[in-house]
Amino acid sequence: MSVDHPIVSEIFKGITFTTEESLFILSKFEKIILQKGELLLHANEVVYYQYYVQQGCLRTYSMDSAGKEHTLQFAISDWWISDYTAFFSNTTAIMSIECIQEAVIYKISKEHMEQLFLELPKIETFFRKKMEKAFASFQKRILGTLSMSAQERYNDFIQTYPNIEQNVKNYHIASYLGITTESLSRIRKRIAKT
Amino acid sequence: MSVDHPIVSEIFKGITFTTEESLFILSKFEKIILQKGELLLHANEVVYYQYYVQQGCLRTYSMDSAGKEHTLQFAISDWWISDYTAFFSNTTAIMSIECIQEAVIYKISKEHMEQLFLELPKIETFFRKKMEKAFASFQKRILGTLSMSAQERYNDFIQTYPNIEQNVKNYHIASYLGITTESLSRIRKRIAKT
DNA sequence: TCAAAAAATTGATGTAGGGTAATAAATTAG
DNA sequence: CTAATTTATTACCCTACATCAATTTTTTGA
Structure with a gap:
C-alpha cells in the first residue's frame, strides 16, 4: 500500500504497488495547473507527453483548411489526453489541446x-x-456518424457524457458532433418541444 | 530463427523467437479458409477470437435500425480483424464480418x-x-468525417487504401464513407470529368 | 451592478447528399 | 456464349444541415 502517493493509486486505480514502485512511478510524472483558455499542446509541435486529467476539462481540436475547428475529444477527471497520433509516432501534432475548465x-x-x-509490466x-477501451469508444463513434442523424448523435452524446x-x-458540442452551432440550437429547440 | 513456422514470423514480423517459442505461439492459432460471401463472425454472438488475415479481403459491418449496412473496416493481407468492442469486453458482437474475397x-x-x-511480454x-496504430487511424477517420466532404473522403480513401x-x-466503399452508392456514383462522375 | 463581450437563438435562403425508380453495364453461372 | 443476376449509373425531386445576417440571452469583468 502506498498511502504516501495517492495520485499514483488514483492514476493507476486497481493496481497495487510497493512504496518503492509508487515512488518510482511518481518520479516519472510532473504536475501542471492550467487556466481556462490556455493551451496544453499546440498544433505543429512535436508531442512528447501524454496527460492525465485529475480535475477540470479539456478538449482536443484540429483546424481544417477553411479555418474551422473540429473537436475530436473532451477529457474530464480521470481521463487521459494527448494528440495520440503524434505521440505514438513521434511526429508533430495536428491537434491542439485547450483547457476549458x-x-x-x-x-x-x-x-x-x-x-x-520495462520495469512494471502491469503498467503496460x-x-x-485503456487503449482497448478508447479504441472501442472511437469505433462506436464512427458507427454513430455513419448511422445516426445529428439529433440522434446529440442525444447519444448527452446520455453518454452527462458530466462533460x-x-x-x-x-464545442456542435464541433464535436460535426454540425454548426445554429443547427445544434435548432435541434435543442426541437427536443425541448417534445 | 524459426524457419519451421513461417506464419508465426509473418504474423509477428519484426520479433525474433526461439523454435520453442515459435511452436508455443503456433499452438495458439487455428487456420481457417473462407469463401466469398461467408461470415466469419455474426452479430449478436459472443466474440471469442480475433483474426489475422493472411490472404483475401474481409469487411466488418453493422446494421442500423433501418436495416442499412455500415462498413466499419476492411481487412486485407497482414491486417487483424474482429469486433473489438465485443472482443475486449466479452460482450456480444454488434457487427458481422463478411468475406469479400x-x-x-x-x-x-x-x-x-x-x-x-504472460509468457512473452514482447507479444504484449x-x-x-498495433493498437496504437489502429487507434491513430480511427482518430484520423473521425477527423475526416468531421472536416471533409464526401468527395474529399473518397479521394482520401482511394489514396490511403489503393490495395483495398x-x-x-x-x-462497400460507399457504406464505409457513409454515403449512398448513388452519391458515390455521382462523385466518381464528377472526378472523371476533371 | 452595469456595460461589454461571448454565446445562443432565430429567420431566410442555399446546397450536399438522400430517396426512388428506371436503365445500363458488368459479372456470373449454366 | 448467352441468360440471369449483380452492380453501377442517371434523372428527378426531397430533406437535413449549412450559410449569412440579425437579434436575444448569458456571462464576464471593471
Whole structure:
C-alpha cells in the first residue's frame, strides 16, 4: 500500500504497488495547473507527453483548411489526453489541446512510459487495456456518424457524457458532433418541444 | 530463427523467437479458409477470437435500425480483424464480418492471447503498438468525417487504401464513407470529368 | 451592478447528399 | 456464349444541415 502517493493509486486505480514502485512511478510524472483558455499542446509541435486529467476539462481540436475547428475529444477527471497520433509516432501534432475548465494535470513523457513498461509490466497491461477501451469508444463513434442523424448523435452524446455536457459550451458540442452551432440550437429547440 | 513456422514470423514480423517459442505461439492459432460471401463472425454472438488475415479481403459491418449496412473496416493481407468492442469486453458482437474475397485466416482466442502475453511480454508490446496504430487511424477517420466532404473522403480513401479499393465493390466503399452508392456514383462522375 | 463581450437563438435562403425508380453495364453461372 | 443476376449509373425531386445576417440571452469583468 502506498498511502504516501495517492495520485499514483488514483492514476493507476486497481493496481497495487510497493512504496518503492509508487515512488518510482511518481518520479516519472510532473504536475501542471492550467487556466481556462490556455493551451496544453499546440498544433505543429512535436508531442512528447501524454496527460492525465485529475480535475477540470479539456478538449482536443484540429483546424481544417477553411479555418474551422473540429473537436475530436473532451477529457474530464480521470481521463487521459494527448494528440495520440503524434505521440505514438513521434511526429508533430495536428491537434491542439485547450483547457476549458481550470485543470490539474499530470504529464508523463513517452520515454518515461517506456521505462515504466520495462520495469512494471502491469503498467503496460494497464495502458493496453485503456487503449482497448478508447479504441472501442472511437469505433462506436464512427458507427454513430455513419448511422445516426445529428439529433440522434446529440442525444447519444448527452446520455453518454452527462458530466462533460455540463462543462462545455454548445459550440464545442456542435464541433464535436460535426454540425454548426445554429443547427445544434435548432435541434435543442426541437427536443425541448417534445 | 524459426524457419519451421513461417506464419508465426509473418504474423509477428519484426520479433525474433526461439523454435520453442515459435511452436508455443503456433499452438495458439487455428487456420481457417473462407469463401466469398461467408461470415466469419455474426452479430449478436459472443466474440471469442480475433483474426489475422493472411490472404483475401474481409469487411466488418453493422446494421442500423433501418436495416442499412455500415462498413466499419476492411481487412486485407497482414491486417487483424474482429469486433473489438465485443472482443475486449466479452460482450456480444454488434457487427458481422463478411468475406469479400476468398481468404486465409488465422484465429486466436482471447484466453490464448492472455497466455502469450504472460509468457512473452514482447507479444504484449507488439499488440500494444498495433493498437496504437489502429487507434491513430480511427482518430484520423473521425477527423475526416468531421472536416471533409464526401468527395474529399473518397479521394482520401482511394489514396490511403489503393490495395483495398481494388478488392471491394463501390457500394462497400460507399457504406464505409457513409454515403449512398448513388452519391458515390455521382462523385466518381464528377472526378472523371476533371 | 452595469456595460461589454461571448454565446445562443432565430429567420431566410442555399446546397450536399438522400430517396426512388428506371436503365445500363458488368459479372456470373449454366 | 448467352441468360440471369449483380452492380453501377442517371434523372428527378426531397430533406437535413449549412450559410449569412440579425437579434436575444448569458456571462464576464471593471
